[in-house]
Amino acid sequence: MSQARDHADAHTPSRPIRERVAPLRAFAHRRATAQLAAGVPVLPLLFVSVIVLVDLVGGAGMIWLSLLAAAPALAATTNGPRGVFCTGVLAAVLGVRLGIRDGVPASELAAVLSALAAVTLASGLASSLRGRRERVLAAVRSVAEAAQHALLTPIPETVGPFRVAVRYSAAAAEARIGGDLYALVSTPYGVRLIVGxxxxxxxxxxxxxxxxxGVFREAAYDEPDLLDVVSRIERSLARNLGGDDFVTAVVAGYGQAGHLEVVNCGHAPPLLVRASGDVVPVEPTHPAPPLGLRALSGEVPSLQVLPFADGDQLLLYTDGVTEARNHDREFYPLAEGLARHVSEEPARTLDALHDELLTYVGGRLHDDAALLLLRKPAASRTATAGPPAPDPAASAPAVSGARVSGPGASDLVVRRPTGVGSNRF
Structure with missing residues (x-):
């Protein structure tokens, strides 16, 4: 009795092992079945079946047998060389059986089989080349994805006191990256961002x-003044760009609680969404040239300071959004779309905007498009870290102030250097 009990106890641990192995075997079986189903040339087999059925019913013989050569050609569009050759062999076997059944002369049947063999070989080669191109494309896309993550660092949903969302679409869909740029960083001088x-x-x-x-992320941490951040980008571009190259951009910062600083360098004006739901474009009072062209124009950018209270939102975007056209060649009305889809969740707002934009243009954009939306939650009372920004109304003598009129801009203040000496080249 003791020996029997010991023998039973010795086999007890094997039961959990079997219970763990069984799901793994079932998963492997399902995976193998799925791979087999994926490799089966379904469309060519249906095509061959139709030809065989028609021949059996009508007995047309040579008329239908010649169409069997199309089966391996169809297999080359969806399957690898193995699927193509299997389809060709199946078509040849069925062709011989049907030819003998219908009394097709041997010379004509040989011609059909020769054509079928030639098409099968050519289709197998085409399938092999297609598979190689697909593998190269997959490798290129993986490199592009890595480059995109290195260039356009993913932005978390919460940065400082803000809720943030970003949507980016490259015109070259397979490349995944393009010429639009965005970044948002939390610095000792507050949250700073750029869209260009x-x-x-x-x-x-x-x-x-x-x-x-690269220059923005470095300067945003080093420079207390947002205009100095823009000047460092300008100097770097002046050294590295050609005479005809430039970058339009909006640089913004939240350095003082309740106030947002904006520098617009030839870019589309951001859209300010008040807590009441009103959408107001932040037009630059003193238009400045794009980055890289300051030396040609002599104009310097101005700093706009506008109130940014709890519940307010700011949308920055690129011209790939506003210049998107529908079939009637009409531009996409971004301000109206934002007013329709604005919500307390930036991600949900941009999802709705992006889907509407793709529907508006018919499914595909013809230019790079970037959208960045930040919102100050109504329940947030936390000011960003760092020294408080100077009061725009009490600026240094080298700075002039101007109050801007217009809907929603009654408290907008503009700060602009009055001398060229404040610009560092």
């Missing part, structure tokens, strides 16, 4: 975007 658009497309535009973002 590089002139041109392709790798040169990506390189310029990387340069701008």
């Amino acid at each position: 658009d590089v002139r041109g497309k392709g790798l040169p535009a990506v390189g310029t975007a990387a340069l701008v973002l």
Whole structure:
């Protein structure tokens, strides 16, 4: 009795092992079945079945047998070389059986089989080349995704006192990256962000975007004044860009509780959404040239300080959004779309805007498009860290103040250097 009990106890641990192995075997079986189903040339088999059925019913013989050569060609569009050759062999076997059944002369049947063999070989080669191109494309897309994550660092949902959301679409869908840029960082001087658009497309535009973002992230931590951040980007671009290259951008910062600083360098005006739901474009009072062109125009950017209370939102975007057209060549009305879809969740707002934009243009954008929305939650009372920004109304003598009129801008203050000496090149 003791030996029997010991024998039973010795086998007891094997039961949990079997229970753990069984789900793994079932998963492996399902995976193998799925892979097998994915490799089966379904459409060519249906095509061959239809031809065989028609031949059996109508007995047309040579008329239908010649169509069997289309089966491996169809298999090449969806399957690998193995699926193509299996389809060709199946079509050849069925062709011989049907030819003998219908009394097709041997010479004609040989011609059909020769054509079928030639099409099968050509289709197998085409399928192999297609698979190689797909693997190369997958490798390129993986590199592009890595480059996008390195260039456009993912932004968390919460930065400082703000709720943030970003949506980015590159015109070159397979490349995943383009000439639009954005960044948002929390610094000792508050939360700072940039949204910009590089002139041109392709790798040169990506390189310029990387340069701008690198300088911005460095200067945002070093420079207490937002205008000095913009000046450092300008000097870097002046050294590295060609005469015809430039970058339009909006640089913003939240350094003082309740006030938002904005510097617009030839970019589309941001949209300010008040807690009441009113959408107001933040037009630059003193238009400044794009980054990289200051030396040609002599104009310097101005600093706008506007109230940014709890519940307010700011949308920054690129021209790929506002210049998107529908089939009637009408531009997308971004301000109206934002007013329709604005909510307390920036991510939900941008999801609705992005979906509406794609529907508006018919499913695909023809230019890079970036959207960045930040919202100050109504329940947040936390001011950003760092020294408080100077009161715009009590600026230094080298700075002039101006109050802007217009809807929603009664408290907007503009700060602009009065001398060229304040610009560092």
